[in-house]
Amino acid sequence: xxxxxxxxxxxxxxxxxxxxxxxxxxxxxxxxxxxxxxxxxxxxxxxxxxxxxxxxxxxxxxxxxxxxxxxxxxxxxxxxxxxxxxxxxxxxxxxxxxxxxxxxxxxxxxxxxxxxxxxxxxxxxxxxxxxxxxxxxxxxxxxxxxxxxxxxxxxxxxxxxxxxxxxxxxxxxxxxxxxxxxxx
Numbered sequence: 001x002x003x004x005x006x007x008x009x010x011x012x013x014x015x016x017x018x019x020x021x022x023x024x025x026x027x028x029x030x031x032x033x034x035x036x037x038x039x040x041x042x043x044x045x046x047x048x049x050x051x052x053x054x055x056x057x058x059x060x061x062x063x064x065x066x067x068x069x070x071x072x073x074x075x076x077x078x079x080x081x082x083x084x085x086x087x088x089x090x091x092x093x094x095x096x097x098x099x100x101x102x103x104x105x106x107x108x109x110x111x112x113x114x115x116x117x118x119x120x121x122x123x124x125x126x127x128x129x130x131x132x133x134x135x136x137x138x139x140x141x142x143x144x145x146x147x148x149x150x151x152x153x154x155x156x157x158x159x160x161x162x163x164x165x166x167x168x169x170x171x172x173x174x175x176x177x178x179x180x181x182x183x184x
Contacts, residue, residue, distance in 0.1 A: 041087025
C-alpha cells in the first residue's frame with residue numbers, strides 16, 4: 001500500500017491564524033468546505049488517470065498535492081488541473097438548484113473563478129503549463145500581471161469594506177507561495 005505523506009509548513013500556521021482573526025467562523029467553515037471540494041476534484045481526477053498521490057503539503061500558498069503523473073498525457077494533466085474548478089462549479093450548481101440560501105455554493109463559485117485566473121499555482125496556469133510543449137517564460141509574466149491586478153482589486157475591496165481583507169491576504173499568500181520561492 002502506498003502511503004501518503006502529509007506535511008504542514010510553519011507559514012501555514014501564520015496564514016491560518018490570520019484567517020481565523022479576519023474571517024468570521026461561519027464563512028471560514030464554508031470556505032474550508034469549498035477548498036475541500038476543490039482539492040477532492042483534483043484527487044479524484046489524479047486517481048482516474050492512474051496517477052499516484054505521494055503527499056499533501058499545507059503551506060503559505062494553500063494546499064499542494066504532490067503526485068506522480070509522469071505517465072499521464074498532456075490532456076490528462078490539463079483535465080487534472082481543471083478538475084478542481086469543475087468540482088466547485090458542480091457544487092455551486094447543486095447548491096443553487098436545491099437550496100435557497102447557499103453561502104457554501106457562493107464560496108464554491110468564488111473559488112472556481114479565482115482558480116480561473118492564470119496565476120502561478122492556480123489551476124488555469126497549471127493547465128496552460130501542461131498543454132504547452134515547451135516552458136513559456138511569458139506565462140510567468142502573465143501570472144505576475146494577473147496577480148498584480150488581483151492585488152489592485154483587493155486593495156479596492158479593502159477601501160470599500162475595511163473589515164474584509166480576505167482577498168488582500170490571499171494575494172499576499174499566493175505571492176509568498178508562488179513567487180516567494182525559487183522555481184525549479
